[in-house]
Amino acid sequence: MAPVRYTRAPNVYSRVQYENEEDGLLTVAKELTAQSTYPEYLPTWNKKEKYEPLKFYEHHDVGLKADPSFPNLLPKGTATTKNITPKLGVEVKGIQISELNDSGKDELALLVAQKGLVVFRDQDIASKGPEFSVEFGRYFGPLHIHPTSGAPRTAAELHVVYRRPDAKNLFENRTNLIQWHSDVSYELQPPGTTFFTVVEGPESGGDTLFADAAEAYNRLSPAFQKRLEGLHALHSGVEQANFSKRGGGVVKREPVQNIHPLIRTHPVTGQKSIYVNSGFTRKIVELKEEESEYLLNFLYDHINNSHDLQARANWLPGTVAVWDNRRVNHSAVLDWDTSATRLAYRITPTAERPVYDLKDLNTPDVSKPYVGADYTPSD
Ligand SMILES: O=C(O)CCC(=O)C(=O)O
Numbered sequence: 531m532a533p534v535r536y537t538r539a540p541n542v543y544s545r546v547q548y549e550n551e552e553d554g555l556l557t558v559a560k561e562l563t564a565q566s567t568y569p570e571y572l573p574t575w576n577k578k579e580k581y582e583p584l585k586f587y588e589h590h591d592v593g594l595k596a597d598p599s600f601p602n603l604l605p606k607g608t609a610t611t612k613n614i615t616p617k618l619g620v621e622v623k624g625i626q627i628s629e630l631n632d633s634g635k636d637e638l639a640l641l642v643a644q645k646g647l648v649v650f651r652d653q654d655i656a657s658k659g660p661e662f663s664v665e666f667g668r669y670f671g672p673l674h675i676h677p678t679s680g681a682p683r684t685a686a687e688l689h690v691v692y693r694r695p696d697a698k699n700l701f702e703n704r705t706n707l708i709q710w711h712s713d714v715s716y717e718l719q720p721p722g723t724t725f726f727t728v729v730e731g732p733e734s735g736g737d738t739l740f741a742d743a744a745e746a747y748n749r750l751s752p753a754f755q756k757r758l759e760g761l762h763a764l765h766s767g768v769e770q771a772n773f774s775k776r777g778g779g780v781v782k783r784e785p786v787q788n789i790h791p792l793i794r795t796h797p798v799t800g801q802k803s804i805y806v807n808s809g810f811t812r813k814i815v816e817l818k819e820e821e822s823e824y825l826l827n828f829l830y831d832h833i834n835n836s837h838d839l840q841a842r843a844n845w846l847p848g849t850v851a852v853w854d855n856r857r858v859n860h861s862a863v864l865d866w867d868t869s870a871t872r873l874a875y876r877i878t879p880t881a882e883r884p885v886y887d888l889k890d891l892n893t894p895d896v897s898k899p900y901v902g903a904d905y906t907p908s909d
């Protein structure tokens with residue numbers, strides 16, 4: 531059977547970037563470190579770093595505690611806001627997220643849940659060093675340590691996205707490099723409020739695209755919504771781990787596959803969204819293969835190609851975008867062909883095990899057992 535149409539090689543960013551190895555620590559070339567304006571964020575890959583499988587924990591979203599009038603996050607007369615699109619995304623200026631007290635952080639989580647994406651301009655958080663971002667992020671949930679990506683030498687919890695100045699032309703074998711996904715959806719408890727900032731980047735290009743899977747759900751007819759209820763999808767981290775291994779990279783935690791409801795409900799807003807993505811979703815477990823492929827391809831088309839439920843963030847110095855990874859899918863845009871470096875990092879607090887019905891929130895396993903033939907990834 532043909533593979534799902536949108537499933538391509540995982541993360542084009544994870545192409546080999548390391549050149550030095552000192553005692554199991556892979557690092558980028560010394561000349562690149564010398565040139566970097568933020569060398570403390572350059573990726574390193576520690577071959578000795580190994581983690582146990584992630585275990586279930588109860589997640590209580592801090593957005594639930596927030597004052598919905600946002601007195602700390604959006605103080606009147608100081609903060610300004612502007613919607614990026616009518617429903618998805620808002621741009622905020624005039625406040626420093628690094629200075630928020632706990633109430634302000636609760637409000638930030640609520641605003642991100644409500645808007646899907648919040649773009650803060652002129653932030654100083656990166657200049658405070660990697661350890662500050664780790665401490666900041668922990669407030670929102672236990673931080674995810676990515677199994678294969680690089681991390682700053684002093685902050686294993688940050689996920690680094692790096693394209694070196696002499697990156698090869700990735701369009702040689704591809705017509706486009708768009709890779710829609712929701713971060714690490716294969717985990718038992720995937721991320722929620724997710725922070726991303728580009729500390730070094732091209733003058734133009736290298737934007738990030740966002741698609742609103744809640745609006746995508748709302749656009750479906752009631753009959754179609756009903757059909758999706760009760761279905762579950764298998765998400766897989768196996769191909770990403772294999773890809774890293776093949777390139778001589780690291781696998782810090784054994785890859786997992788998890789089954790999540792196809793429609794999930796947000797614990798803070800009560801909003802439903804379609805929880806599939808063409809990066810990590812492999813199969814709808816209640817359906818036969820052809821049926822699953824047919825339905826997944828429809829949903830991928832609907833989410834990835836409906837530009838009228840999407841937003842695009844551009845990166846100015848000091849921009850921090852925060853998205854709700856439960857509700858939006860995203861893709862990098864690798865469109866520049868100058869020798870500009872792009873160096874970015876993500877702070878990735880994890881969230882609840884996805885549920886369709888909020889009465890199942892924080893129960894260890896609400897998915898039906900996977901009874902189909904064992905799924906064997908092709909990669
Ligand atoms: O580089 C980007 O714009 C997005 C990268 C990405 O998908 C991520 O770090 O989650």
Ligand SMILES: [Fe+2]
Binds near residue numbers: 712
């Ligand atoms: Fe991502």
